[in-house]
Amino acid sequence: MAKIRLQRGKYEKSVKELYDDFQLENKVKNLSEMTIRFYEQNLIHFLRYLEGIGISNVGEIEKKIVDRFILFLKKKELKATTINTYMRATRAFLYFAMREDYLRQFEISLIKAEKEQKEPYSDDDIKKLIQKPNIRECGFVEHRNWVMVNYLLETGNRLNTVLNVKVEDIDLENGMVVLNTTKNRKAQYNPISEYIVKVLTEYIRTYKFQKRDFLFINEIGEQMTRNSMQHTIPRYNKRRGVEKTSIHAFRHTFAKHYITSGGDAFKLQRLLGHATLDVTFNYVNLYAKDLKEGFEQHSILANYSSNPRMNRGRRG
Known part of the structure; x- marks a missing residue:
């Protein structure tokens, strides 16, 4: 008797079941909590769309369904970058379904999106933000916020990294900080x-922080959360008369200043924690115009030709 090869049925796995399998694998692969939350927060749009058009089984999903989902998002007049964020999560989910043989292979592409201008804080903004409050008169929160803004401008660290820095991670004597919570x-x-060593030393001593304490805590001594920091920074900035409230803009500001002050792209890559130079070079290209400013004074040829001594012997 010939052997019968069992194959998975086309409608064997529900979308909900596959989502649970997908997130289980992500946890087993030891992906970060931020990555798992990214999928949770952004896949919901595709899952709701499938539910809305009556699709509950994975095998019913085809390329045209994905294309219609993109058109659905476009009709909502979402930014291209937002659509691509949803699509990155959707693509990872569907490619997982393909690897598990619940879905036929097809390619999923992101839509064309122009890169948004990364607007850093202006020089005037920075002056307002780092103006030191009267430490003897201000409360803990104002002092902490000032230190936090100084730290963000000085390091360019990502939000999640900053929230997880502990006092013991900072080597004040040698001017180093160990970042244990990074994207990679x-x-x-x-x-x-x-x-910044002086700023942190005063802050740590004033409030008698212990080594195991998180550097940025709330008023009851607990680690600050993403949500609390995302509310704190905008309030702090607006009170200082700064309209820009982006936390990530501190990172852009750090990168711009580093590049335009003559910093090396390879060192910047390490400071920002980029896995490759590709993202780092985006900053270099973005601020190329700023590099041009004042270049004449550093140009060998410009200085050579403008020096009166070098012009001697020229024929009229």
Whole structure:
């Protein structure tokens, strides 16, 4: 008798069941909580769309369904970058379904989106933000917020990294900070300036922080959350007369200043924790115009030709 090869039925797995399998694998692969939350928050749009058009089984999903989902998002007049965020999560989910043989292979592409201008804080903004409050008169929250803004400008660290820095991670004597919570999950050793060392030393001593304490805590001594920091920074900025409230803009500001002050792209890659130079070079290209400013004074040929001594012997 010939052997019968069992195959998975086309409608064997529900979308809900596959989603649970997908997130289970992500946890087994030890992906970060942020990545797992990214899928949770952004896949919901595709899952709701499938529910809305009556699709509950994975095998019913075809390329045209994905294309219609993109058109559905476009009709909602969402930004291209937002649509691509939803699509990155959707693509990862559907490629997982393909690998598990619940779905036939087809390619999923992101839509064309122009890169948004990364607007850093202006020089005037920075002056307002780092104006030191009267430490003897201000409360803990104002002092902490000032230190936090100084730290963000000085390091360019990501939000999640900043929230997880502990007092013991900071080597005040040697001017170094150990970043244990990074995007690539590898410990990162970054230098910090003498200025921020003084700021942190005063802050740590004033409130008698212990080594195991998180550097940025709330009024009852607990680690600050993403949500609390995302509310704190905008309030702080507006009170200082700064309209821009983006936390990530501190990172852009750090990158711009580093590049335009003559910093090396390879070192910047390490400081920002980029896995490759591709993202780093985006900053270099973005601020190329700023690099041009004042270049004449550093140009060998410009200085050579403008020096009167070099012009001697020229024929009229």
